[in-house]
């Protein structure tokens with residue numbers, strides 16, 4: 001699916017706009033950054049409840065292009081500024097982690113790991 | 117001498133800046149047209165090591181040597197050291213306090229990830245003296 005479809009599915013607010021036309025296939029949802037860093041299977045979307053610059057750094061190291069902050073986290077400007085420098089799209093969804101992941105999965109996004 | 121020799125001071129008191137050294141290395145490797153898979157492996161392994169120096173050792177120094185056939189990363193700190201390196205290398209082992217956990221670290225996956233993504237890795241550590249992690253990545257190898 002395209003990043004702009006994620007925006008619709010998750011009723012998301014765009015905090016930082018990268019390439020909304022980009023095609024994404026796999027995602028990862030976690031609040032522990034080393035868990036995210038453990039699987040490099042061309043994942044392009046990161047869902048997290050954490051709001052700090054290390055989330056953007058983690059996405060950067062992994063070449064992920066879209067970060068989604070779940071459950072209406074209050075925005076931290078330093079996070080958005082760093083994402084802008086790195087050309088990463090940042091979205092905020094009112095849904096909680098479980099629901100946000102479920103919605104994306106049922107619309108075709110996968111986990112990218114062996115057992116999906 | 118390596119083709120490109122880089123050194124970074126990694127401040128221990130500024131969590132928000134942790135990862136800047138790794139980000140810079142990633143950027144430089146990209147500019148050099150380095151193998152994308154090797155770039156990602158270097159970036160992740162160095163980033164995990166950099167974060168470890170910040171959260172466990174009060175900062176340190178990163179020394180990176182880049183050549184066409186290899187990237188060598190040395191991470192040196194004068195932190196508390198690791199009493200049992202073998203134990204620290206196990207997935208899930210962590211001494212990170214709760215405040216670090218709320219920042220998204222402390223899963224005990226950093227050292228195992230570094231081992232997984234690099235082609236060679238050694239950890240030299242002495243309690244009360246410090247820790248040196250030395251890693252090598254050869255482009256074209258692994259995965």
Ligand SMILES: Nc1ncnc2c1ncn2[C@@H]1O[C@H](COP(=O)(O)OP(=O)(O)OP(=O)(O)O)[C@@H](O)[C@H]1O
Nearest residue numbers: 034168172173204210211221222223224225226227
């Ligand atoms: N540079 C260091 N100085 C002192 N202790 C360290 C250092 N690096 C790692 N350790 C010790 O080894 C343990 C395991 O490190 P590892 O990176 O695998 O996990 P973590 O940092 O606790 O959590 P994560 O990396 O998943 O966020 C740490 O909890 C800490 O006790």
Ligand SMILES: [Mg+2]
Nearest residue numbers: 164168226227
């Ligand atoms: Mg760690």
